[in-house]
Amino acid sequence: MSTPDTAAAPGRSLNGASPLRNGAFLALLLYRACAGLSYQVVAVTVGWHIYTITRDPFALGLVGLAEVLPYFCVAPFAGYLVDHSRRRTLGAVACMGLLATALALAGIAHTEFGAHATWPIYAAIALTGTVRSFLTPVYNALFARVLPRDQFVRGASFGSVVFQISLVIGPALGGVIVGWSGVAAAYLVAGAFAVVAAAAVFWLKVSEPPLLLQRAPVFASIREGASFVFGNQIMLGAMALDMFCVLLGGAVSMLPAFIREILHWGPEGLGILRAMPALGSIVVALYLARRPLQRNAGRVLMYSVAGFGLCTIAFGLSRHFWLSAGILLLYGMCDGVSVVLRSTILQLATPDEMRGRVSSINGIFIGSSNELGAFYDGVMARLIGLVPAVVVGGCVTLGVVASTWHLAPKLRRLDLRDLQ
Numbered sequence: 001m002s003t004p005d006t007a008a009a010p011g012r013s014l015n016g017a018s019p020l021r022n023g024a025f026l027a028l029l030l031y032r033a034c035a036g037l038s039y040q041v042v043a044v045t046v047g048w049h050i051y052t053i054t055r056d057p058f059a060l061g062l063v064g065l066a067e068v069l070p071y072f073c074v075a076p077f078a079g080y081l082v083d084h085s086r087r088r089t090l091g092a093v094a095c096m097g098l099l100a101t102a103l104a105l106a107g108i109a110h111t112e113f114g115a116h117a118t119w120p121i122y123a124a125i126a127l128t129g130t131v132r133s134f135l136t137p138v139y140n141a142l143f144a145r146v147l148p149r150d151q152f153v154r155g156a157s158f159g160s161v162v163f164q165i166s167l168v169i170g171p172a173l174g175g176v177i178v179g180w181s182g183v184a185a186a187y188l189v190a191g192a193f194a195v196v197a198a199a200a201v202f203w204l205k206v207s208e209p210p211l212l213l214q215r216a217p218v219f220a221s222i223r224e225g226a227s228f229v230f231g232n233q234i235m236l237g238a239m240a241l242d243m244f245c246v247l248l249g250g251a252v253s254m255l256p257a258f259i260r261e262i263l264h265w266g267p268e269g270l271g272i273l274r275a276m277p278a279l280g281s282i283v284v285a286l287y288l289a290r291r292p293l294q295r296n297a298g299r300v301l302m303y304s305v306a307g308f309g310l311c312t313i314a315f316g317l318s319r320h321f322w323l324s325a326g327i328l329l330l331y332g333m334c335d336g337v338s339v340v341l342r343s344t345i346l347q348l349a350t351p352d353e354m355r356g357r358v359s360s361i362n363g364i365f366i367g368s369s370n371e372l373g374a375f376y377d378g379v380m381a382r383l384i385g386l387v388p389a390v391v392v393g394g395c396v397t398l399g400v401v402a403s404t405w406h407l408a409p410k411l412r413r414l415d416l417r418d419l420q
Contacts (some may be wrong), residue, residue, distance in 0.1 A: 007078020019155045020136045022146060024146040024204060024206045025146045025147055025155065027200050027203070027205075027347075028201070028204060028206075029141070031197050031200040031204070032163055033162045033197075034137050034165050034193045034194070034196040034197035035094075035098065035166075035171065035193075035194065035197040036162075036167065037169060037170045037190070038099075038102065038170075038190045038191070038194040039128070039135075039190075040170025041170050041173060041186055041189055041193065042101065042102055042168075042174075042186075043174075044119060044174035044178075044186075044270065044274050045065055045105075045177075045190070046330060047253075047270070048175075048267050049109065049183045050118060051257065051260070052350055054118060056137070057254060057377075057381040058379065058381065058382045059211065059378070061253065061375040061377060061381075062375065063121075063122070063375070064253060064373065064378075065375040066129070067126065068132075068375070069129065070126045070129040070130045071364075074129075074133045075361075076222045076360055076364075077222070078090075078133040078360050079137050079222070079225060079356040079357035079360025080094055080357060081134075081238075082141050082355070082359070083141070083221070083354065083356035084221075084356075086140055086208060087138050087140075087141050088142070088201050088202055088223065088262065090134050091139075091200040091201035092201055092202040093134070094132075094134035094135050095131075095133030095134070095197040095201065097143065098128065098131055098132075098190070098191075099191045099194040099198070100291045101125070102190040103191055104120075106184045108120045109183045109184040110119060118219040133363065136359055137356045137360050137363065139159075139357040140207060140347070141359065142201075142204070143155065143156075143347065145208065146206050153210055153292040153416065155347075156196075156340055156347055157286075157289035159291065159343065160281065160339050161282055161286055161289060163339075164278040164279075164281035164282040164332075164336065164339075165178055165282055166278075167274075167278030167281070168275040168279045168282065169275070169341075170275075171270070171271050171275045172272065173186075173271070174189075174271060175192040175267045175268050175272070175274070176268060178232015178271075179268050193219055199419075207329045209285075217395070218264040221357065222357060223351060224357070224387060225358055225360070226357075226361060228350075228351075228354060228357075228358060229358055230256045232349060234298075234345060234410050234411050235345060235346070236408075237404060237407075237408030237410070238341070238342050238411060239342070239362055241301070241400065241401070241404045244400045245305050245397045245400050247376060248339070248376065248396040248397060252274065253378070254389070255270055255274060257386055258273075261386065262310060263320075263321045266286060269271040269321060272325060273324065275327060276329045276331075276332060279329060279332060280328070280331065280335070280336060281327040281335055281339060282336070282383065283336070284333045284336035285336050285339070288337075288340050293341065295415055295416075297344075297345075297415060298412045299412060300341070301341045301342075301414075302401055302412065303396070304334045304337035304341075306397075306401045307330070307334035307399075308331060308334040308397060309395070309396075309397030309401065310394065310411055311334060311389075311394075312390060312394030313390075313394035314327045315394075316390030317387070340395035344416060345360055345416075376393075377389055380392065380393070
């Protein structure tokens with residue numbers, strides 16, 4: 001499953017070979033795919049579980065809040081640990097945390113108490129937020145150890161493909177299992193994926209940087225990573241653009257309510273709609289893996305986020321299931337361009353010794369914006385209604401893109417060759 005350490009040494013060219021010929025990179029992709037599948041199966045199942053109990057869109061928003069609060073608290077320290085500890089071990093422990101969440105939720109679903117109360121479900125999701133803060137920093141830090149620098153662009157595209165595949169299969173699989181066997185069975189399947197992810201990262205063969213005998217103070221080290229990010233206009237601009245657009249313009253968190261109240265489908269339809277954005281992202285990432293984008297990357301990034309906002313508006317106005325599915329496919333294609341470009345910028349612009357901390361800050365900007373966006377969408381849906389909340393979010397997204405265009409000229413003029 002993996003190649004010798006010498007084949008995966010950072011900075012060493014593999015004579016133009018595809019990253020997919022690197023066994024250590026394949027093992028890392030397996031870790032990312034299975035961790036993503038575990039998380040996504042739980043996410044779609046929890047959404048259905050909560051909405052079945054409450055029939056309240058605001059309750060869906062609280063799922064995001066329950067996850068993001070512990071994520072915010074732990075993420076800066078997770079980045080520090082990734083930069084100063086064995087990354088494979090941390091990745092395996094985080095995957096065991098996903099397993100614990102899935103087993104806890106399965107147990108809750110089996111009890112009579114779990115059929116009426118929601119707070120135990122929110123408590124279990126809080127554990128997911130804690131362990132999720134380690135998953136992406138571990139991946140990004142190991143990514144730079146298993147691939148040479150001249151393969152970062154293609155490697156980021158393949159990594160995006162694998163991650164988006166998990167976003168397609170996870171929700172679809174979760175919806176099908178919920179429809180056929182119930183929520184408890186779906187949670188158990190998520191736990192099985194977590195076990196595979198833990199094994200893949202724990203036994204991945206890669207050289208890790210030597211541990212420092214004298215570590216910098218925790219808060220000083222975290223501050224160093226934050227200063228690096230906030231002093232880089234390109235990186236900060238890309239993170240802020242994505243954060244505000246996903247925070248204010250996302251529609252995925254409200255899908256359980258749209259399925260029941262607007263489109264009138266069951267859990268299988270929820271799985272389909274949850275999968276469509278990821279399917280669109282896969283199409284784009286596969287194209288960019290074959291034809292890596294170099295020129296006018298900043299402009300393309302901003303155009304794609306504007307398309308994301310337009311698709312959000314169109315989805316909010318749609319009343320037909322398959323039209324909504326098609327709109328979400330385009331929504332995912334726009335988001336896929338953004339994901340690949342941001343991942344490439346992050347890998348090319350970050351020193352190896354700071355990858356954990358920078359990745360954690362990126363996660364606070366971007367990874368948490370989905371959960372905060374879910375809470376925001378739930379609040380707005382209660383205040384102004386489900387459809388107006390989504391349409392207003394899309395309009396705000398277009399405003400954010402226009403502001404970024406003028407406030408971040410270095411990002412607007414970005415050419416990826418300038419970072420290599």
